[in-house]
Amino acid sequence: MEPLALALMLAATMCWALDQVTGKLAVKKMDVSIFNAIRPSAALPLAVLYVILTGDFRISELKFIFAGVLEGVIGWCASLQLYFYLLKKGFGHRILPISNSHALWGVIFAVLFLGEVARPAIFVSATSIVIGAYFLTLRGDKSGHCSFVMVPLAFLVAAMWGSNIVLSKYCIGGGMTMGTLLVIITASATVSCNMTMIFTHIKSKIKLDKRGIGLSVLSGTLGFFVGQILSFLALRMEKASTLSPLYGCTILFGFILSVLILGERPSKSAILGMIFILIGVSLATV
Numbered sequence: 165m166e167p168l169a170l171a172l173m174l175a176a177t178m179c180w181a182l183d184q185v186t187g188k189l190a191v192k193k194m195d196v197s198i199f200n201a202i203r204p205s206a207a208l209p210l211a212v213l214y215v216i217l218t219g220d221f222r223i224s225e226l227k228f229i230f231a232g233v234l235e236g237v238i239g240w241c242a243s244l245q246l247y248f249y250l251l252k253k254g255f256g257h258r259i260l261p262i263s264n265s266h267a268l269w270g271v272i273f274a275v276l277f278l279g280e281v282a283r284p285a286i287f288v289s290a291t292s293i294v295i296g297a298y299f300l301t302l303r304g305d306k307s308g309h310c311s312f313v314m315v316p317l318a319f320l321v322a323a324m325w326g327s328n329i330v331l332s333k334y335c336i337g338g339g340m341t342m343g344t345l346l347v348i349i350t351a352s353a354t355v356s357c358n359m360t361m362i363f364t365h366i367k368s369k370i371k372l373d374k375r376g377i378g379l380s381v382l383s384g385t386l387g388f389f390v391g392q393i394l395s396f397l398a399l400r401m402e403k404a405s406t407l408s409p410l411y412g413c414t415i416l417f418g419f420i421l422s423v424l425i426l427g428e429r430p431s432k433s434a435i436l437g438m439i440f441i442l443i444g445v446s447l448a449t450v
Contacts, residue, residue: 168401180386184383184414187199187248190380198376200357203381203384206380207388214346221347222344224339228338235327238327243325262315267445269329297319416442
């Protein structure tokens with residue numbers, strides 16, 4: 165693998181992990197819907213500026229535009245609304261690994277909807293992730309309160325993010341440029357997230373917190389813009405199949421940062437569960 169591509173991809177996964185951990189700090193200061201509305205709104209001007217400076221914008225067929233909008237609504241709005249709700253209710257070192265198993269779901273959806281051939285490793289991968297989820301739900305310490313209800317919801321988030329992989333592949337494979345896709349996704353996420361915020365606060369006042377706003381902007385910049393651009397640059401140097409296993413590093417970085425930054429204390433069973441899920445994701449993308 166090209167060393168620079170490796171460095172860029174690892175930097176991207178670190179950005180995504182920082183985005184998620186920063187997000188948990190932000191939702192302690194404000195409502196999840198407000199936080200999710202700020203994130204893409206902060207990233208959209210950066211995405212537009214990027215395509216203006218690079219000229220990486222081309223009008224695509226309607227079906228690809230629709231797929232990009234669908235990715236923004238499902239993968240960047242609905243999934244994140246549920247994801248950060250779970251982070252607000254449960255421990256990051258338990259929710260992060262399950263939600264970031266989306267590489268597995270990307271493989272499954274690629275088989276179902278893109279007609280790709282299933283590999284035997286996919287079944288071993290699924291088993292490993294299920295075992296990991298079991299260990300993550302065990303109460304190895306008194307501070308844990310991640311219920312069994314949160315686990316299937318975290319898997320739902322992973323499935324939504326897995327659909328992103330297939331939708332992105334469909335769009336780019338159809339000739340849509342990465343800059344065009346980034347703008348369409350970010351714009352549709354901005355609209356849907358702000359509509360969600362307005363709908364959920366029809367009868368209540370929107371309360372803003374300065375620190376929460378700053379953290380939300382940082383989270384959106386890292387996750388919606390910087391991480392995506394770094395991964396796009398890496399993809400220009402290496403094949404997607406070569407880089408895809410590195411997406412699993414988001415799990416590892418997220419787990420470590422949840423402990424270091426948030427001060428969480430994972431139990432031995434949670435650590436074991438994280439290892440099983442990391443192995444499962446790696447097997448799915450090898």
